[in-house]
Amino acid sequence: MESGRVYEYEYDNKKEEGIRTPYQIDRDRIIHSGAFRRLRNKTQVFGVFTLDYYRTRLTHSLEVSQIARSIASNINKKYGLNIDIDLIEAISLAHDIGHPPFGHVGEYILNEKLKEITNGERGFEANAQNIRILNFLEKKFYDKDNNKIYGLNPSLKTIDGILKYKLPYSLSDKSKHFIYDNDIFILERLHGKSFIEFIEKNFHYINKHENKNIKEEFFEASRCLECQILNAADDIAYATHDLEDGVESKLIGVEGHLKVKRYLGQSKFFTADLAGIESGIDKFFNGLKDIFKAFNDDSPAGSLRNREPAQIHAEGNRYPSMCQIKVKADLKEFFSRYISKFILNIDIEDREKYIGRGKTDLIKKIPLDFKDNSYKHNLIWKNEVNVEIKALKQISYRLVMENKDILLNRYKVKNIIEKLFCVFSDKNNLKLYPDDFQELYENGFYDEFGKSGFYVMCSDYISGMTDIYAIKLYSALFEAKSFPGVSSYVES
Numbered sequence: 001m002e003s004g005r006v007y008e009y010e011y012d013n014k015k016e017e018g019i020r021t022p023y024q025i026d027r028d029r030i031i032h033s034g035a036f037r038r039l040r041n042k043t044q045v046f047g048v049f050t051l052d053y054y055r056t057r058l059t060h061s062l063e064v065s066q067i068a069r070s071i072a073s074n075i076n077k078k079y080g081l082n083i084d085i086d087l088i089e090a091i092s093l094a095h096d097i098g099h100p101p102f103g104h105v106g107e108y109i110l111n112e113k114l115k116e117i118t119n120g121e122r123g124f125e126a127n128a129q130n131i132r133i134l135n136f137l138e139k140k141f142y143d144k145d146n147n148k149i150y151g152l153n154p155s156l157k158t159i160d161g162i163l164k165y166k167l168p169y170s171l172s173d174k175s176k177h178f179i180y181d182n183d184i185f186i187l188e189r190l191h192g193k194s195f196i197e198f199i200e201k202n203f204h205y206i207n208k209h210e211n212k213n214i215k216e217e218f219f220e221a222s223r224c225l226e227c228q229i230l231n232a233a234d235d236i237a238y239a240t241h242d243l244e245d246g247v248e249s250k251l252i253g254v255e256g257h258l259k260v261k262r263y264l265g266q267s268k269f270f271t272a273d274l275a276g277i278e279s280g281i282d283k284f285f286n287g288l289k290d291i292f293k294a295f296n297d298d299s300p301a302g303s304l305r306n307r308e309p310a311q312i313h314a315e316g317n318r319y320p321s322m323c324q325i326k327v328k329a330d331l332k333e334f335f336s337r338y339i340s341k342f343i344l345n346i347d348i349e350d351r352e353k354y355i356g357r358g359k360t361d362l363i364k365k366i367p368l369d370f371k372d373n374s375y376k377h378n379l380i381w382k383n384e385v386n387v388e389i390k391a392l393k394q395i396s397y398r399l400v401m402e403n404k405d406i407l408l409n410r411y412k413v414k415n416i417i418e419k420l421f422c423v424f425s426d427k428n429n430l431k432l433y434p435d436d437f438q439e440l441y442e443n444g445f446y447d448e449f450g451k452s453g454f455y456v457m458c459s460d461y462i463s464g465m466t467d468i469y470a471i472k473l474y475s476a477l478f479e480a481k482s483f484p485g486v487s488s489y490v491e492s
Helices: 010-015 022-031 034-041 057-079 085-094 103-117 126-137 156-162 181-191 193-206 209-221 225-248 254-266 274-295 302-306 309-314 322-344 351-356 385-401 404-424 427-432 435-442 447-463 467-478 486-491
Strands: 141-143 148-151 346-350 377-381
Touching (some): 022 085, 022 156, 034 057, 085 156, 156 181, 156 225, 181 193, 274 385, 322 346, 427 435
């Protein structure tokens, strides 16, 4: 596989020699990019306008980077491999920069609206948008002579590490998990024309609803090892750190045990993993019970509530307020143990062995170069910790994502994205765009999308917004009180 940059831009190639490695350069460019900074005000699970210590896309990306580095270092040490830690860090930091405001809700609405207005010709996908931002929307390199933008001009391996779904939009089911058609050339540079021909020949079969497992196998088999490490770290962060926020916010407590178990018993989606998921759910809530037992009246710490401070002091006990500190410390340790266990139970095997276990001959025919260092090995989970991760995800989804208040907010933000799209997909409103987007459109940078160009620009603009900016812009467009002086006039 080529290890050069996506675009062989002469200025970029000559600028720096020997100071930093290509992946250190990619990492640093990502850190200094506007798209990365904007993650600070983009939703992870809770809105950025709730409590300030909850995780955002930025803190999530930093945590994924730390976990991914630990996974890679552990594998390097165990097997004597040379997985580049700077590359791992670069792809981890960039893996969410394509997410629009309000997380997966915003992603879904943008995809549906873009498909609708272009008659299915174009769609929006957050992972695909990562690549678009790195290669175009971040404007670090501009070739004035040829009127071309090269974005951050990342290394091809950095792009490969971020690419979770190597299925072109036009050859997908167009709901999610695709790469934009304009970036198919990247797949060809990574795997050759035979890979594109393989997809073109088999995409109908891959996209059949009943072949969902086959599609997942295709995605997994075509990911480089670095991308699989990123994916594992993302799953671990989601299954632990987001749960920690749920416990801190009191959306997750021991009383939620029965609710999650009841859903699991009624669900038809879990078969082979059902027993393991139930066991993981029980283990999690039993752990929470042990941590919070300090507040039970029949526990030594709980019994302090009904006693006088002088009596507690005389008996050498600590004051009741220390129970809060102990619980916080125990919760940190509780989730840290989960993360450590998950990392230590990640292993690798020969990629050919993994593909050989494919449920159909289709997976075995994927044209990949198994001599390439990034495709020799496949990531695997030991001791069924992947099932335990599924259990934790179910807890998070049922008790946090389906919480009434969060569902109400989800309805609000759905309306915000829909109305913003309605305004900015109207070509008569070009002057409402920032100056740089107006320049891009007027200088033909969206001409490659044909008649859909303006609508693609609309999704680019909205997806780059932070949650807070989207709310402010919505207010400015649709609320009368946003007129200058109106609120003070009404108040007087």
